[in-house]
Amino acid sequence: MKKKQIAITLGIMCFLLTIALCVQIKTMNSANSTVSQSLADNELRDEVLRMKEKYDNAYRDLANAQKELEKVRQEATQNDSTAEAKEQALRENNMILGRTDVQGEGVEVILEDAASTSSSLNASDQIIHFSDIQLVVNELANAGAEAIEINGQRLVNTSSITCEGNIIRINGERIGTPFYIRAIGSQSRLYGALTRAGSILDAIAYYGNRAEVTKVDNIVISRYSGTLNYEYLKEDK
Amino acid sequence: MIFIAIILGCVIGALIGVNMPMISYSYSGYLAIAIIAxxxxxxxxxxxxLNKNFDLKIFVTGFFGNAILSILLTYLGQKLNVDIYLAAIVVFVGRMFNNLAIIRRYYIEKFSKNKPKDDKVEGNNTEKN
Structure with missing residues (x-):
């Protein structure tokens, strides 16, 4: 009965093998990871593309709606002289709130992580932190900046600059080095605030990070890309 | 007979394996290489x-020996920062294809001529187990 013995052995082996296979498959399923790294990468890439398309569509809808609103508003104020003043005030307020593209004289600050030849051995000294950006923004606001933008993100009333591990998030959008901080305001005052002795840029540049400020005659700052939503705010009478 | 045993083993194994507890993720790499072995x-x-040169001792020791050895080699590779398990996978999967080719040729000859000619089974490599 040699054949029987062979069959039983093979059966037992297959039994052990399938147990191991099932356990492995279960483990991998629960770990939510694919064996092939490239497959996981591709799935992520697909997901990103889908989300991007969704975002683009939503953004286009928003732009269309805004155009429509503008048109309706214009039509409504066309034959009314008192409404024209209101329209003017509305436009100005929208500009201040960050809802329109603005331009004017100002400065541009460039902050960039240090090159590998930094004098500091501490890796934390060699990168731009969110607090550095906050300090620069504070300095600019203190010097009378009227509009500030960081890597295309306009700072508005509801803006926040937060640290999320290895990235910085402004207005909920991720931004990374190098940081271009543009501010509209009095050129000399903004420039002076950032280049005085012991200024924040000196502190940032101390360990080899790039921190430069240049005067720019005509800065264009784009509008806030999100929506300003006030749900709980009410006027106190 | 043999295939019935294999299928029976697979089915029972699958039924039990589904209800088995999971192992830790860090060990699943070792289990994977043991499964391949x-x-x-x-x-x-x-x-x-099929070649009629089945040896039970070689088979059993090969089954457990290869699995344990490949786990040990994977562990060693992790300690040395060398992906030794890749070499093990190449060898095992290469041999698997060889063995599958032998099985395939055997059945093709068996069914195309309608009479088994066991001696004419040819594989590029006559690995035992």
């Missing part, structure tokens, strides 16, 4: 049975 042994065993 065992799979290679099983295919080797099947092709050896």
């Amino acid at each position: 065992a799979l290679d042994s099983v295919f080797g065993g099947i092709s050896a049975t």
Whole structure:
């Protein structure tokens, strides 16, 4: 009965093998990871593309709606002289709130992580932190900046600059080095605030990070890309 | 007979394996390489049975020995920062394909001529188990 013995052995082996296979498959399923790294990468890439398309569509809808609103508003104020003043005030307020593209004289600050030849051995000294950006923004606001933008993100009333591990998030959008901080305001005052002795840029540049400020005659700052939503705010009478 | 045993083993194994507890994720790499080694042994065993040179001792020691050895090699590779398990996978999967080729040729000859000619089974490599 040699054949029987062979069959039983093979059966037992297959039994052990399938147990191991099932356990492995279960483990991998629960770990939510694919064996092939490239497959996981591709799935992520697909997901990103889908989300991007969704975002683009939503953004286009928003732009269309805004155009429509503008048109309706214009039509409504066309034959009314008192409404024209209101329209003017509305436009100005929208500009201040960050809802329109603005331009004017100002400065541009460039902050960039240090090159590998930094004098500091501490890796934390060699990168731009969110607090550095906050300090620069504070300095600019203190010097009378009227509009500030960081890597295309306009700072508005509801803006926040937060640290999320290895990235910085402004207005909920991720931004990374190098940081271009543009501010509209009095050129000399903004420039002076950032280049005085012991200024924040000196502190940032101390360990080899790039921190430069240049005067720019005509800065264009784009509008806030999100929506300003006030749900709980009410006027106190 | 042999295939009935294999299928029976697979079905029972699957039924029990589904209800088994999960192992820790860090050990799943070792289990995976052991599975590949065992799979290679099983295919080797099947092709050896068809070739009529099946040896139970070689099969059993090959099944457990290869699995344990490949786990140890993977562990060693992790300690040395060398992906030794890749070499193990190449060897085992290569042999698996060889054994599958032997099995395939055996059945093609058996069914095309309608009479088994066991001696004419040819594989590029006559691995035992």
